[in-house]
Amino acid sequence: MLFNVAPLLDGRNQAGVILAVFLGYYIKRRFFTSKKRSIKWKNPFAQDSRSPLTPLVTEQEKRDEILKKAFTKQLATEHQWDAIVIGSGMGGLSSAALLSKAGLKVLVLEKHGKCGGACHIFKAEGYEFDVGIHYVGNLTRHTLNKTLLDQISDGQIQWALLENNFDRVIVDAMSPTQREYNIPSGRGVWKNQLIEQFPEEKKAIETFFSMVNKVTRQTKAWVMVKVIPIWLVKLISLFGLPRFLSDFYALGGRTLKDVIESLTKNKDLQLLFAYSWGTYGEPPNRSSFALQALLHAHYEDGATYPIGGASEIPYRIVPVIERAGGRVLMKAPVSQILTEDGRVTGVRVGNKESSAVDIFAPIVISDAGVHNTLMDLLPENIAKTSPAWPLTSAMKPGIGCLSVFIGLRGTAEELGLKAENLWVFTDSSLEDGFNNIFDGRTLDDVLYKPYPAFFVGFPSAKDPSWESRYPGRSTITVVSFAPYSWFAQWSDLTVKKRGDEYDSLKNAIGQQIIDQITHLYPDLKNAIDYFSVGTPITNEHYLNAKEGAIYGLEHGVERFSPKQASLLRPETGIEGLFLSGQDVMCSGLVSAMLSGLLCASSVLKTNLFNDLILLHKKVKAAAAATATAQSQRSKED
Template identity: 25%
Template sequence: MKKIKDKYEVVIIGSGMAGLSCGLMLAMEGKSVCILEKNAQIGGTLQTFKRDGGKFDTGVHYVGGLDEGQPLYPYFKYLDIFKDIDIMKLDENAYDIISFDGDDNLYPHAQGYDNFIDQLVRYFPDERENLVRYLDDVQALCKKFALYNVYDLPAKANELEYMYDGAAQRIRTYTSNEKLQQVLAGSNILYAGEEEKTPFYVHALIINSYIMSSYKFHHGGSQISRSLNYSIKERGGNIVRNAEVTSINHNDNTVESVTLADGRTLKGDIFISNVHPTETIKLMDQSRMRKSYLSRIAHLENTVSVFTLYLVLKPNTVKYINSNQYNFKDGDVWQLTNYKPENWGKDFAVFYLPDNKNPEYASVITVMAYMKIEEMTPWLKTFNTTLQESERDESYQNFKELKAQFLLDRISQIIPDIRSKIKSYHTSTPLTQRDYLNTTDGSLYGISRDYNFPLKSQINTRTKMKNMYFTGQNIILHGILGATISSVVTCAEILGRDYLLKKIKSVL
């Protein structure tokens, strides 16, 4: 086991994007930092893995807003990540493709506001003015959210007033063309969009960043976690893998230490949890906490989970497509999470990576379809991680094979004869998400946002303990951008908002 000190100024539970970013920002301020990761790999959804010569991302398939002057750029610049990543720009005329069974059109989402409109007007010639109104409102809304763009911070942020708008409902106000409504929301697998719940601000913040610019990480999202890892260690920080926290030890208002599975105890002045709030609370002495707070955290609704099919391709068999594709069977993009077991997999997303030796062809393909944790009921009490390996029974393997075959049939609709081009295929389920990422019910994007009750899903980075903070996708927004902003919000509470923002702006 890696040697660790008895006490650090900052102890961080979880090494996802936000946990690592917090660790680096605080280490840059001279604080002694220790990050505890229960698994063998750091990075959370930044992790990559290899199978049969193919390299796959677990969660970060592409990223938006990375060019200078855009939302993610100043944070990556401040954290000095650019020196360590190899990025490739997606097709400027179609970073995303939205397609529907029975419709031969491939509807593009393009990079650049004017280009986004121009590409869609080819399919919807009478909708230019409506698309202009839509994008004007998306941009205006994004400018009102603090820390979304540090170049142009709002004088006063009152974000709550914009949280009562539904995405599906708002999109309908821009156009009566039902197909265009579906196309505009066609990438909503990125945020588990639900017609009667998803706020417009979630849609706007996410799609706006991709319209600004869209990139893939050529060698996977783990480049980011490696960069943060090296930078933290250069500043004397400690990242400990295979270090599962089993209890957070505290009195009525202060956390004193954490205990690890091997019995070791670490004291700290400041504690940050990059783990889901519900899972964090389970590690604490709940008898010392208000029942109303416990109830609220325990009853947070979470986004759906996912089943993923990973395809290793035979060399030079599938042409590389520099776009992501979202395909829908029934033409309704808002029913992704409302599937019935018998029609699971009807809607799916496809992500390609090029072959390093011959980039005209794809080396691997990742196919994702939402899956509810209820489908995992027979195996919920089984756990399988690097530290705690457990062979799940034959019924689980049969279940995964059945779903894999169904998805192979589905993607044959857009990649003909795909089966003959596959070298091998591999799968993951909601249990994989749960076990390796420590998310409640394997939730893909953490806490579900609901425009009907926006306050219900708002989690403050400050906790009931005066020296403990939350960070991560559950605080502001999910994804690389959301997790990074949440880390800034967390560190701003510790270091001072004006002080930290001045530091970030100083590198621009």
């Protein structure tokens, strides 16, 4: 015999094969078979809803009419709402926009005074700063992500490409042995460049990118467990089928550090494979290789930045919601999700009983995160009925984030700033520097030493509209991490009035980081006009981020296992309550937007993914036909 058939006759394997056949049949019926759509709701992707581009609106009053529309009882109760969305982050806005396009009247309620969640901007001393959007995988091409974003924004958001080398990694910064590596755009370009730089590591490099491709080809397996019944996920997991059937789970069950260290001992190469782990805030010894693979694929074709800044994103989505009769209201802190007989009936806005406003709707979508939703907004006896309840103790918030916002006198050209990002590391270790911070050492041990790693972006250099809006000025945004415990004692104090001790601490950290940046860019030292530091408790206040974790739930290996991935889904198991946002998928603008698509599909009980794909094919075909016609006319001329 050429092979042993005994294993195929084993009862466990037979059951596994039968289950695989059943699962394939279920998925085909559920996702690839057309269903008769409810007459009540429309297909939000029935037609291409992009409209001709309109000029960038720079008048602040006009923008504030959309981005700062404040809550009033009259506005909040002017309609009988079909759905209420808690939070105006990308997950909440994308859910609301899709449901609005389907014909629902949706009310979006935002605690902050500005719309957009991590897409909002703030202004200080004549400068404008983006707080959460630093770069996004190429949105100038006709990708599925681009089609989805266009359909919820009328195609009005324009994107600018960053430099071809959109990321620069600086190793051993502040040291005589400082080294620098560029991360280029283009399929296969970075792999070939790494082979040239590390010729003796060719096998390791080729294997790494082969593993990346295996994971990204199987991303559907990750999405599927969020929509098929949880009992079915448990059943297929019992037989070990996810790892057997999908490279996403086979490789995603390993930590990033484990994979990298199994491939190479070269410290610089190890760091380059993992340099961008700060994008999701989980060190390589805890994060899943699958997540890093998705990140590499996301930026393979380059990076882009929204023209007009991050607030263009909510500014262009809100009108889609309002056009269908919806509202997006700020300064509307939801204090409770209302329930009756185990089902959701609406929300309460405000904490004082005398002034609280109850607003009713049969559907409530929370973009506030799993912890905030289940632990703070729902009665505990109701929250515990959700299959996701165990996650409130099994999963912690991610690590706290620290930001430094720097205003500079001078243009990007004068200061030598480019449309790129820096990833600065004080050594070549994957995570040792941050382990020193988060292992419980005292502030004195780390405060006055070079900060171990941080991300540096130059928003003013990335945005082609910047110079016309803020002539003679430039900005830098820095993102890093810091323990929540460093600042927790001031968390209950009023923002901007937390006292001299708090200000001294955060400014000392910010100044240390600024000193490291001016070491890399000496000409910037005398150009600094303003700086401000945001700590984990800043994020907690403005973004409602538990313990300052702007990326939501921790992004550990278990999050990408079938079990936990299946529980992080739009359906909560509580009638009328759905989830959207980063916790449903993972960190990032595109992931949050896709969570909105998943959520709207669940609310409407239809397969919007299939509808989106059909429209995307039409859009691409039309674009190709237009390009061909233009090329033909050019030849004739």
